Amino acid sequence: MxxxxxxxxxxxxxxxxxxxxxxxxxxxxxxxxxxxxxxxxxxxxxxxxxxxxxxxxxxxxxxxxxxxxxxxxxxxxxxxxxxxxxGGKLYDGVEDTLAKLSEAHRLYIVSNCQSGYIEAFLEYYGFGRYFKDILCWGDTKVSKGESIKILMDKNGITDAAYVGDIQGDCDSARYAGIKFIHAAYGFGKVEDKDASIQRFEGLLDIVE
Missing domain, CATH: 1.10.150 (DNA polymerase; domain 1)
Incomplete structure (x- = not known):
């Protein structure tokens, strides 16, 4: 992909x-x-x-x-x-994988969380250098699919995939008109995915 x-x-x-x-x-x-x-x-x-x-x-x-x-x-x-x-429980391989992905891709975060939650994550782990922009429900007060579209419009994104773990993430990606990669190690099962990963490092095999 x-x-x-x-x-x-x-x-x-x-x-x-x-x-x-x-x-x-x-x-x-x-x-x-x-x-x-x-x-x-x-x-x-x-x-x-x-x-x-x-x-x-x-x-x-x-x-x-x-x-x-x-x-x-x-x-x-x-x-x-x-x-x-x-902090929290970081999934295995996240930092090394983000570092490698950021060399050839623009990386973003969109979450349904409150304002400040993504920033807390980035601050605790020092991951701010990997991401170009972030957006959340606390900033927009709209659905995740709409927030994805807002972030895409803001950053001129036309070719993207959303990486998430539940059906709502897949639905949001479809709403925004982009591909969906299922993080199958996460909290939910998903239908209609474009790809699936059993571990975070698996992204490298899919998009590189």
Whole structure:
């Protein structure tokens, strides 16, 4: 598969931050008098990939919409700070593969996360040098497919593949009119993929 640019999902593709996200959310929520909740890694994995407003409804559905967003925003803000200090579980081969890919491709990230989450990832690992641009739901408040199109338009991208791990990622790539590579080691199963990788380094075999 020959493509000029690669656009990456975050969770289940580049890393697994669920354990530390759960810890950070639990720390925030224990300070809230109206919330009695311990957030688990499984809870976080069940919502990863959703836009933040959908996560708010899923996690805090017993509260009015305004309170749902207050809680998810508080958790997200602290989560960013926590991940800047503690990171997550980086998948094997990510750094070496990104370094090699960046020599011949333009690399980007588009995620459904809150603003600051991608930056925390890049800061913790020092990966900013590999990526040309990033975009997330917190910046655009639109679907991932629409965010991919915004990033493509901004950067003059006409030939790209999106690398992600769940069906929503595939659907978003199709919406944006680009190819999709399934990170099969991640969190979900996908139909209608253009290619699949069992490990991150497998990208080199597909696009080089």
């Amino acid at each position: 020959k493509v000029e640019s690669l656009i990456f999902d975050m969770d289940g593709t580049l890393w697994d931050s669920a354990e530390n996200v759960a810890r950070s959310w639990t720390e925030v929520l224990k300070e809230k008098s109206d919330v009695d909740m311990v957030v688990t890694e499984s809870d976080i994995k069940a919502v990863m990939g959703m836009p933040m407003d959908a996560i708010a409804r899923k996690m805090f559905g017993e509260f009015p919409e305004e309170r749902q967003m207050e809680l998810v925003d508080a958790c997200g803000d602290y989560e960013n700070d926590y991940l800047r200090q503690h």
